[in-house]
Every structure is written in structure tokens, then in C-alpha cells.
């Protein structure tokens with residue numbers, strides 16, 4: 001049975017790493033549902049957040065294949081209930097649609113969205129949430145002449161207290177010292 | 182004041198010297214102990230070749246005839262010596278020619294460093310003459326690759342390349358050096374790399390797993406050890422024997438595990454796999470314990486995984502965490518270098534013997550001998566078989582030669598019938614099954630081990646895939662003994678057509694040139710044998726002739742390799758005919 005998994009990968013910040021990670025999936029004909037990448041909280045270390053559909057058996061293997069790449073520090077996988085995750089969506093609607101009634105305003109309130117910018121011509125609405133939520137708002141706004149819509153990839157933090165990489169880096173350092181002695 | 186400046190200047194000179202990037206490549210190779218490399222020059226690597234000109238007294242460069250040959254030769258060298266093989270090629274078509282060898286080294290865990298030239302960094306991404314994205318192309322088939330665009334990066338990248346290629350589970354590394362980085366200057370100092378933060382080559386063994394494993398081993402009535410190349414790569418041959426002999430466990434080898442222990446050792450029960458021996462295949466599904474040692478449960482070994490090792494618990498000793506549970510679930514995984522983990526296990530296991538269980542393997546061997554081996558080694562037909570030729574060659578070298586093979590029926594026959602006394606005596610393309618591998622790999626093997634006989638067993642198909650390397654053999658006077666088993670067919674494919682495609686021989690018959698004339702064209706001594714009576718003398722002449730030799734043996738056209746586990750079948754469905 002396939003379900004959604006989130007993989008977080010920490011790597012050195014080197015050219016070509018994204019390609020190294022994505023080929024692990026493409027080679028096995030696995031589609032990447034969402035991908036976000038940026039510098040992590042630790043200086044010089046990059047973080048990738050990847051969402052795929054997979055099985056428990058397969059996800060384990062995939063994560064090991066990613067970790068096998070030389071410049072990858074560590075990769076973890078999570079089920080959805082092990083993490084807090086968000087995506088961000090932006091919606092562009094004509095301002096006149098907003099002014100011609102209070103439906104859009106009601107939607108903005110109901111969905112906990114907010115308005116980023118408003119000009120005579122258009123209004124930009126922003127909402128963060130899970131895909132189903134941002135999608136629902138999209139469908140609600142669509143009849144009002146939505147002119148643009150975009151949604152980001154997933155970002156996630158896990159429910160345990162620390163960034164897991166911190167403790168991993170500490171362990172690496174301890175192992176190194178142990179070997180040196 | 183002046184004196185001080187002078188002193189510090191002098192000190193600086195001791196620590197570093199200003200040289201070109203190309204010279205830094207040479208110096209780095211020397212720092213890594215490289216004495217021999219294989220390559221082919223061209224535009225984007227010319228500065229490196231120019232530097233080489235001043236280093237020829239310390240660095241031997243062998244000019245091959247095709248870049249695929251350079252990489253296979255580097256592989257052959259690495260496989261027999263345990264050192265890192267080096268290949269040097271230019272950009273574009275040269276780098277793409279090297280790709281097959283790199284992929285082969287990746288899947289067979291062979292430590293090589295391939296250095297390719299690249300167009301100037303200002304031209305990257307412009308579709309410049311002979312520019313290809315070598316980093317992109319080789320990314321999935323290298324353990325690590327890196328593009329060097331600044332001369333200062335060269336010593337760092339070279340030391341990293343050699344460290345990665347040889348450590349942990351070995352593999353190929355490619356360095357792509359832009360032309361301007363070769364021309365540019367740097368202050369050269371070299372530091373050998375010993376660790377990389379994001380890379381753990383040697384997992385630390387978990388002692389509790391050793392306990393669990395020894396417990397299973399001590400309880401087992403029918404244990405079977407599967408020996409892979411990991412044992413050879415780790416140099417753990419002694420540790421393996423100590424373990425097997427104490428616990429009394431029969432052992433079967435994979436194609437790349439060949440020669441990790443002597444062929445005639447009483448605990449050696451033969452080869453696993455599609456064309457392996459009857460006993461180890463059948464008994465895999467009767468064993469109560471399978472102990473994989475430095476091997477990866479390739480599909481040619483397991484056959485149908487759903488019906489593999491059905492009665493057995495599995496212990497998997499492996500250096501690469503990604504191999505654990507990849508194909509076969511391991512009840513007890515033991516991560517680590519087998520050189521370290523085997524002695525830990527040996528200490529814990531009880532002295533044991535399994536005479537009845539081992540007798541079952543012997544019984545299987547008697548069946549296989551009667552129904553397959555006798556016919557292959559002592560045929561009643563006038564035509565020569567591949568098996569008898571291979572066995573005669575092996576015996577003529579006192580089972581002491583390095584055997585190199587190409588890919589096909591002759592490869593399976595060679596791995597079945599050649600015998601080994603010493604480790605690192607086999608060079609064959611196991612994982613990728615690369616036709617054309619044999620001849621150049623044999624060059625590398627012979628140059629790596631000049632004092633041993635290197636016997637190449639090759640088919641008429643694969644021979645012609647890299648036949649141009651006869652030029653290299655001639656130019657360098659490489660004493661490779663080429664045993665060409667000529668059946669005028671792409672034999673292995675023909676066998677499948679016969680067995681599974683109703684004898685429909687689509688494009689497998691070969692109309693061949695006169696291989697004798699070709700050898701003579703390269704001034705390589707040669708002979709052709711068609712009669713059994715002439716075989717032994719011909720082999721003797723070949724081995725007694727100094728330098729290279731081609732012995733062409735005409736073998737039966739439609740011989741088949743048996744036993745065989747048909748693809749998709751379970752190991753115990755192995756067919757004897």
C-alpha cells in the first residue's frame with residue numbers, strides 16, 4: 001500500500017546535488033510530488049524536503065540510496081503524522097470581483113488567508129496550509145475570475161524537539177575522535 | 182629584516198611550489214603512488230599530456246586504441262593489484278567512450294579514477310566544440326564526480342578522488358578538468374585525504390549483531406556461506422578461511438567472489454548463479470542458514486526472489502548499508518568491513534563440522550559431473566568444447582594464472598572450469614556483462630601483475646568489440662595470452678534463441694574474418710587449433726612463447742552452457758540439460 005512520505009535530506013552545499021538526489025527517484029520511475037530546497041539552519045548545510053508516494057519497504061531503500069551519495073550528510077523519512085508541514089499558495093483575483101460583493105472577503109476570513117497587495121486592477125491573496133486546503137480555496141475563488149494561482153512545495157519540521165541533524169553531526173564528531181584515539 | 186624575509190620565503194618554498202594545473206595533476210598522481218595509467222590524448226586534455234612529457238620517467242602512460250579500452254585496462258589493473266586504476270581522456274566523444282567502463286566499474290565496485298579534459302570554463306554550456314556534460318552523464322555511474330574549473334582545486338579534488346575510489350565500497354570517480362584550470366597556476370601542496378564529514382566508508386560493527394549471528398550459526402544444521410568480491414576487496418581471504426574452517430560451513434562463491442579461496446578447498450562447493458553449480462543452487466532452498474559475506478544478492482544469483490532461500494534465516498555481512506535488505510531481507514545484518522567482522526564472528530562461533538550436509542553437496546557434484554561436467558571436459562564428439570579448452574589452459578598454468586574473460590558462454594564456462602589457487606585471479610565483467618571488456622582488461626591485468634600468466638578467455642563476438650587493443654598489446658609488448666573460443670556465433674544469445682525462442686537464430690551467426698591474419702598484422706604470434714590432439718601442444722607453445730600470443734580454438738558451433746536456472750525460475754529449478 002502506497003502512502004505519502006516526506007524525506008528530508010541534509011547535504012553539503014555543492015554543485016549538482018539536486019541532480020544526484022532526483023536521479024535516485026527517476027531511475028526507479030518514481031514521481032516526485034513536491035520538492036523544496038534551501039539552506040538549512042546550520043551554516044553551509046543544504047536541506048531538501050521531498051514528498052513522494054511510496055511503501056514502507058521502498059522508502060527505506062530510497063533513503064539509503066540517497067545517503068550513499070558522498071556529499072549527502074543524512075537523510076530521514078517521515079510519515080505525515082510525524083511532521084508538521086505547510087505549503088504556501090498565492091491567488092490573484094481582479095479587484096472588481098472583490099468590490100462587487102462580500103463573498104471573497106468571507107472566503108479570506110473563513111480560510112485564514114490574507115491579502116498581500118491590492119491595486120485597482122488586482123488583489124493578491126496568500127494562504128498557507130496543506131494542499132487540500134489551498135486547493136479548496138482555489139476552487140472557491142475560481143468562479144470569481146481568478147487570473148493566477150501558484151503553490152509552493154512542502155516544508156516540514158518533525159515533531160521531536162531538535163533538528164535531528166544537530167545530534168547526528170555531534171555523533172560524527174564523537175566517532176571521529178574515537179577513531180583518532 | 183631581510184634575512185627574516187628570505188627565511189620565510191624559503192620556508193614557503195618548502196611547503197609549496199608554483200606550478201600549472203596540469204603539473205599538479207602529475208604531482209598528485211605521484212603523491213597517490215600512481216606509476217601507470219591508460220589513456221588517449223585530445224584537445225581539451227593537451228596541457229596534461231604536455232606535462233606528462235616531463236614525467237615519463239616516473240609515470241608510465243599506455244596509449245590505448247579507444248577510450249573504452251583505457252577504462253577497462255584501468256579496471257583490470259585495479260582488480261588484480263587492489264590499487265586504484267587511472268585513465269586519462271579528453272572531452273566530448275572521448276569522455277562518452279569512457280562511459281561503458283565507468284558503468285562497469287560502478288556495478289562491480291572497482292576503484293578507478295578517470296580524468297577527463299573539458300573545454301575552457303568560459304565556454305561551459307555554450308555547446309562548444311567537443312563539449313559534453315560529462316558530469317551529468319556520469320553522475321549515476323560514479324561513486325563521486327567533480328568538475329574542476331580552478332587550478333587551486335586540483336590537489337584537493339585529486340586527493341578526494343583517490344580516497345573515495347579506494348575506501349569503503351570501492352568505485353569509480355571521474356574528475357572533469359577545464360582546459361583553463363590545466364593551464365592556470367597554483368601554489369601546490371598535497372595532503373592525502375583521510376576523512377570526509379558526509380561520508381562514512383567504514384561502518385562501525387554492532388557487536389550485538391555478531392552475538393546474534395554466532396547464535397544462529399551455532400544452532401544451524403545446514404548453513405551455507407555465499408562468498409562475494411567483498412572478501413577480496415577487503416583482503417579478508419585468511420579471515421574467511423579461519424571462519425569457515427572453525428564453523429565447518431560449506432561455501433559457494435559468486436562470479437566476483439571467484440578465487441577468494443582455493444577452488445579445491447574441501448569447503449568450497451562451487452559457484453552460485455544462473456550457470457553456477459548444481460549443489461549450491463539446489464541447496465540454497467534447503468539450507469536453514471544463508472550467510473552472505475561481501476556479496477549483494479544479484480538477480481543472477483537469486484533467481485526468483487520470492488522462492489529464494491525459502492527455509493533459511495539470513496545473515497548479511499556487508500560494508501554498504503544500502504545493500505542491506507535491498508533484495509533479500511537480512512534477519513541479522515552485520516555492517517562493516519568483513520576483514521574486521523569475520524574475526525569477531527570466528528571468535529564467537531563454536532568449533533563445528535557438518536559432514537552430512539557437506540556430503541549432500543558432494544552428492545550433487547557427482548550428479549552434475551555425470552550429467553554435465555564429464556560431457557564438457559571429456560566429450561565423445563570430435564568437436565572441441567569450450568570447457569575442455571578452459572580446463573586444459575588452467576592445468577597447463579598449474580591453476581596459477583590470472584583468468585580474464587569477456588562476456589558470453591565462454592565466460593560462464595571459464596568461471597566454471599578454470600581453477601584457482603591464489604586470490605585476485607579473476608577479472609570478469611560480472612554486473613554489467615560488458616562485451617569487449619576482456620581484451621583491454623587483460624592488458625591492465627598483465628601490466629599490473631607482469632610476473633603472472635594472464636589468460637584471456639574470449640568469444641569471437643566480444644573479441645571484435647575491442648579488437649583494436651591488439652595495437653596496444655603490440656606497441657607495449659604486453660604478454661597477454663589470448664584464448665579465442667571461436668564458435669562463429671554470438672553463442673550466449675544463440676543458446677537463448679535455441680531454448681526460449683524456438684531456434685530462431687536472428688542475427689547471431691557471425692561471418693568472421695581470419696583472426697590469424699589480423700593477429701599477424703599486429704605482429705602477434707598465433708596459432709589455430711581445430712583438433713583435440715593438437716590442443717595440449719598448442720597451449721604449451723602459447724605459454725612458452727615470450728610476450729603476447731593468440732590461440733584460436735575452433736569449438737563446437739552450437740554448444741550450450743549447463744546447468745542453467747532459466748530467468749524467472751527459482752534456484753532449485755536449475756536445469757541440468
Ligand SMILES: Cc1ncc(C[n+]2csc(CCOP(=O)(O)OP(=O)(O)O)c2C)c(N)n1
Nearest residue numbers: 589590591616640641642643670671672673
Ligand atoms: C556490449 C554488449 N552488447 C550485447 C551484449 C549481449 N550479449 C551477451 S552474450 C552475447 C554473445 C557473445 O558472443 P561471443 O562473444 O561470441 O561469446 P560466446 O557467447 O559465443 O562465448 C551477447 C551479444 C552484451 N552482453 N554486451
